[in-house]
Amino acid sequence: MKVVRFHAPGDVRFEDAPEPGAGPGEVKIRVRNCSTCGTDVKISRFGHHHIHPPRVMGHEIAGEIVEVGDGVDGWSEGDRVQVIAAIPCGECAECxxxxxxxxxxxxxxxYHFEGGFAQYMVVPREVLRVGGLNRVPAGVSFAEASVAEPLACALNAQNLARVGVGDDVVVIGSGPIGCLHVRLARARGAARVFLVELSRRRLDMAAEPVKPDAAICAGETGPVEEILRLTGGRGADVIITAAASGRAQEQAIRMAARQGRISFFGGLPKDQPTITCDSNLIHYRELTIVGANGSSPAHNAEALDLVASGAVPVADLITHRLPLESAIDAFGIVARGEAIKVTIEP
Structure with missing residues (x-):
């Protein structure tokens, strides 16, 4: 079979690999869609300390079961499934x-297991053990199901930031995750959702489908001042930094309303992990700052339900559909900001 495999930073290959089989406690799937994200770009360029090459890349996975291993109950050949990306142990004190x-x-x-940029892959027992293999609801395409994983991450973040009815919400960053945050905030009853982006081109591309209440180009105007103007000087109830930008995090604190909640969704580069903040703003305004780290199996299942119900549409966010042999080209498309969401169809 064909796969896209990481060998070293700057060395990702489209190549042949033996077709795997399902062992005890595992299922084998025919991958129908594996969508790309910025993490794939970073891995292709810089590697990752959890990846010991060679490794098949790809973690936003949907497909159909073609083989069920011994000891696996409740699953059959032909079942349409979505696979979680982050796999908790299910046994530690936190779990x-x-x-x-x-x-x-x-x-x-x-990372630790072979990914979805392949014609076939094995879903390991670790995924099944924590309920991380989800049925794709009727009416949801494989491409849409593959986007459930990043939507699940957005859902975790918005739960932690308590996004709810009547909130004014700011999303900083108009990539695919920013677009999902806009739509999810609307589904949760936000009164207004504002989208902030440094690049005019990327902002316009995202604003056309998700239609925020205001699209603010931070390269042309001060986003803090504009949010304060739009909110009558009050500030926003929730600010989500869906960008790897320390400046965006600093701006988020300054544009928050009293008792506002700030989600540092996008992590910062390892060589620039610190920001400067006015601690008195946090103190006197009673602000809450939360992180957000991935998603749980339950978040993935809920994300699929949100897509199936139409509460969070995702199909129109998939702007590029490419064959497996073009996956490496897809990384360039993502890096250059030429798409909202790129999905690979092996």
Whole structure:
């Protein structure tokens, strides 16, 4: 079979690999869609400390079961499924407390296990053990199902930031995750959702489908001042930084309303992990700052339901559909910001 495999930073190959079989406790799937994200670009360029090459990449996975291993109950050939990316152990102190997103023993598809940029792949027993193989609801395409994984991450973040009815929400960053945040905030009852982006081209591309209440180009105007103007000087109830930008995090604090909640969704580069903040703003305005780290199996299942119900549409966010042999080209498309969401169809 054909795969896209990471060998070293700057060395990702489209090549042949033996077709796997399902062992005890595993299922084998025919991959129908594996969508790309910025993490794939970073891995292709710089590698990752959890990846020991060679490794098949790809972690936003949907497909159909073609083989069921011994000891697996409840699954059959032909079942349409979505696979979680981050796999908690299910046994540690955090998992037992229901905090699976911060499992210290978490492993991941495309990192510790072979990923979805392949014609076939094995879903390991670790995924099945924590309920991480989800049925794709009727009416949801494989491409849409593959986007459930990043939507699940957005859902975790918005739960932690308590996005709810009547909130003014700012999303900083108009990539695919920013677009999902806009639509999810609307589904949760936000009064207004504002989208902020440094690049005019990327902002316009995202704003056309998701239609925020205001699209603010940070390269042309001060986003803090504009959010304060739009909110009558009050500020926003929730700000989500869906960008790897320390400046965006600093701006988020300054544009928050009293008792506002700020989600640092996008992590910062390892060589620039710190920001400067006015601690008195946090103190006197009673602000809450939360992180967000991936998603749990339950978040993935809920994300699929949100897509199936139409509460969070994702099909129109998939702007590029490419064959497996073009996956490496897809990384360039993502890096250059030429797409909202790129999905690979092996």
């Amino acid at each position: 037992r407390r229901g905090r699976m997103t911060i499992c210290p023993d978490q492993v991941s598809m495309g």
